[in-house]
Amino acid sequence: EAGVVQSPRYKIIEKKQPVAFWCNPISGHNTLYWYLQNLGQGPELLIRYENEEAVDDSQLPKDRFSAERLKGVDSTLKIQPAELGDSAVYLCASSLWGQNSPLHFGNGTRLTVT
Amino acid sequence: GIQVEQSPPDLILQEGANSTLRCNFSDSVNNLQWFHQNPWGQLINLFYIPSGTKQNGRLSATTVATERYSLLYISSSQTTDSGVYFCAVDANTGNQFYFGTGTSLTVIP
Numbered sequence: 070e071a072g073v074v075q076s077p078r079y080k081i082i083e084k085k086q087p088v089a090f091w092c093n094p095i096s097g098h099n100t101l102y103w104y105l106q107n108l109g110q111g112p113e114l115l116i117r118y119e120n121e122e123a124v125d126d127s128q129l130p131k132d133r134f135s136a137e138r139l140k141g142v143d144s145t146l147k148i149q150p151a152e153l154g155d156s157a158v159y160l161c162a163s164s165l166w167g168q169n170s171p172l173h174f175g176n177g178t179r180l181t182v183t
Numbered sequence: 184g185i186q187v188e189q190s191p192p193d194l195i196l197q198e199g200a201n202s203t204l205r206c207n208f209s210d211s212v213n214n215l216q217w218f219h220q221n222p223w224g225q226l227i228n229l230f231y232i233p234s235g236t237k238q239n240g241r242l243s244a245t246t247v248a249t250e251r252y253s254l255l256y257i258s259s260s261q262t263t264d265s266g267v268y269f270c271a272v273d274a275n276t277g278n279q280f281y282f283g284t285g286t287s288l289t290v291i292p
Contacts, residue, residue, distance in 0.1 A: 111187075111269050111282030112226075125279055158224060168214055168273045172280065174226035 071095065073175035075161050081181045087149035090178045093143070094163030101138055102172070103129075103146050104160040112160055118144065119167060151182045185210045185274040187274075187283035195289045196260045204255040204286045206270035214273040215246050216280065217255050221266045247258070260290045 074093040082088050092102055094101050099120055104112035115134065117125040120141035129136065135150070139143040158177045164170045187207035196202055206215070230237050230244040232253065237244055241260075246253040253270055262265040270291050271280040 109284075111271070111285055113282070114279045117279060153261040160226065162226075168280065172216060172218075172271070173228055173230045174218075177224055179224075 073161055073163050075159075075175035076118065076179055077178055078176060079130075079179050079181075081183065083151055084149055084182050085150040087147065088151055089148075090146045090161075090180075091108050091145045092146070092161030092175060094144075094161070095173055098163035098165050100143070100164045100167045100170075101144050101161040102164075103136060103144070104162060104164055104174075105169075106158045106160055106177070115146070148180075152182075153182050154182055156182045185212070185272060187270060187272055187281050189268075189270060189283040189286050191286060192284070193287045193289075195291065198260060198262060198290055198292050200260050200290075201256070201258045202260060204257070204268050204288075206253045206255070206272075206283055208251050208253075208270075208272045210251070210274050212248060212251075212272040212274055214280075215248075215253050217244055217253070217270045218271065219264075219266050220269065220285070226269070244282070248286050257288075262289075262292055263292045264288060265290050279280045 070130040101118040106112045116129045118138045136146045160177045162172045162174045188207045191244045214233045219227045232246045234248045241258045243256045267285040269285045271282045
């Protein structure tokens with residue numbers, strides 16, 4: 070089966086510009102996650118979806134970050150405007166049913182804000 | 184949130200050696216997973232192991248939930264085992280997986 074697909078793989082933007090990341094989870098996976106990974110650290114959850122419902126977005130900086138998962142399949146994460154501190158790897162993951170099944174990650178998008 | 188500590192932080196092995204990585208967590212957990220992040224950044228799920236022992240080839244894992252730790256064993260290490268190993272735990276609140284800071288493994292030929 071195809072894995073979690075993310076695009077773009079790399080993105081370089083200037084500060085104050087908008088940026089968007091796209092994720093297509095494994096077919097049939099109901100739960101989708103967006104994680105942020107800074108250099109030398111473990112991933113940190115930004116938002117979790119069960120189907121099309123955001124069930125945990127407590128760590129999403131809502132003043133500049135937004136996400137959507139239309140039709141409960143693929144998802145987009147947007148930053149507007151980007152700041153220097155947003156430079157990181159943005160990882161998408163999916164699981165069959167929430168926390169009670171293995172997480173599968175995409176390759177991530179490496180964002181550099183200059 | 185729950186605290187997840189991994190040890191050792193860094194490990195260098197000669198090819199063919201065995202190793203044990205440890206993950207300690209500060210509270211009761213529903214689930215625990217081990218991941219390998221390769222040098223290209225891809226995170227691969229190794230084990231989904233809330234309790235007990237599982238084996239997959241040269242790798243095995245044991246979680247003792249009552250004592251709040253998990254171990255990942257790597258036997259006959261290969262250079263392709265290099266990378267960072269993370270454990271991630273889901274506390275009983277069931278809200279999210281918390282990742283540890285990882286163990287960076289380098290296997291030299």
